[in-house]
């Protein structure tokens with residue numbers, strides 16, 4: 001599982017500095033509001049697992065791949081999603097695919113699966129490339145040397161991609177307005193608040209976050225209008241149609257308008273911010289490490305020449321894909337998954353008691369001293385086929401694993417490479433030397449204050 005020694009000067013991009021010991025209670029509470037990932041003690045990055053708590057509540061941070069395999073795959077039934085996750089996500093996403101459990105989850109997963117098959121995704125590549133080309137054209141119109149917030153730019157592109165690919169353009173959904181509402185929601189109601197930690201009644205979450213609540217109501221209304229319009233319009237070949245037609249094979253049940261809306265909001269929410277962040281961190285790393293950027297441009301020129309990027313090119317952009325994989329290792333869009341232990345059970349040789357909160361600290365697993373050589377170094381070559389051979393599947397979890405693995409994985413992998421390749425051949429993006437890059441954990445891992453970068457336009461494909 002260890003990688004070979006480095007041969008190039010190591011580039012260590014900014015990361016979280018963990019506390020040596022668990023923080024005292026009030027310090028931890030304050031940190032949980034500021035940047036929860038900074039509460040994870042060093043042991044989470046160095047030990048196979050880290051267990052703490054008392055008779056009332058135990059917390060397990062699992063990093064050992066065989067333990068993770070038990071939790072996420074082999075004994076997944078004993079580790080359902082937890083009440084805190086429900087509390088934070090269900091008000092917006094109801095009983096959709098991300099939040100449902102058991103049979104209700106299973107039939108929805110089967111219903112949505114055809115929309116995410118590799119051949120379906122490959123056919124969507126032109127729409128992904130078009131969204132990136134449109135952004136590049138906007139950048140050209142603004143001119144060389146402008147400062148862009150790449151995080152916002154990437155959100156705009158990936159939101160457009162979700163609407164174009166999954167919702168046939170998303171009639172009636174105003175991208176900037178909806179993107180702002182999603183941000184309002186994620187910054188308030190979409191994150192864990194003191195009301196959750198202290199287990200206050202759920203209505204207090206809403207009372208404490210009126211801006212987030214208004215955003216959620218408006219978003220639901222926007223999608224409801226779209227669903228109503230689609231019910232009346234002729235059928236189209238997209239995910240909305242697939243979900244409208246899907247039938248539970250056992251009960252014959254179909255999705256009513258509420259469940260349809262919950263799922264569409266799930267795909268819009270889960271499908272664009274995560275991908276935008278993978279692109280943002282990739283572009284930051286490439287901007288900060290010109291030798292790697294030069295290799296990426298050389299590969300794009302060799303594979304695609306001057307041609308528009310296609311799914312066949314994406315298949316062959318091996319090094320570009322490795323850069324995205326490495327960006328998602330260093331800055332996983334979702335840095336944490338959580339589960340609740342539902343019965344006394346053994347995981348990776350450890351006895352886990354019923355009621356234990358189980359954290360899967362993806363960010364720390366990806367930088368774990370026992371799993372990765374020089375874990376903090378940016379080194380896309382660690383994902384070369386030779387160096388990946390023998391690596392434990394459960395040491396790299398940007399998309400999760402097991403039955404609840406991300407349904408959009410293939411979609412996101414194609415999208416990130418297609419968009420990155422399109423942007424890289426048209427522009428050089430230089431990080432702002434005066435901006436401190438700090439990974440901030442909300443639900444996702446965002447750069448604090450966005451990602452300001454200076455645009456240098458390339459006149460012809462490099």
Ligand code: HEM
Nearest residue numbers: 098270271274275278333337398399400404406407408412
């Ligand atoms: C780089 C991009 C992405 C990342 C890093 C990512 C990450 C993840 C992770 C870690 C999970 C598992 C959560 C858990 O088990 O607790 C997940 C689930 C999910 N993702 Fe993604 N995702 C990405 C893109 C997408 C896209 C493009 C879509 C849809 C268009 C999507 C839709 C979903 C859904 C619906 C689930 C729930 C699946 C289930 O429970 O059956 N994701 N994602």
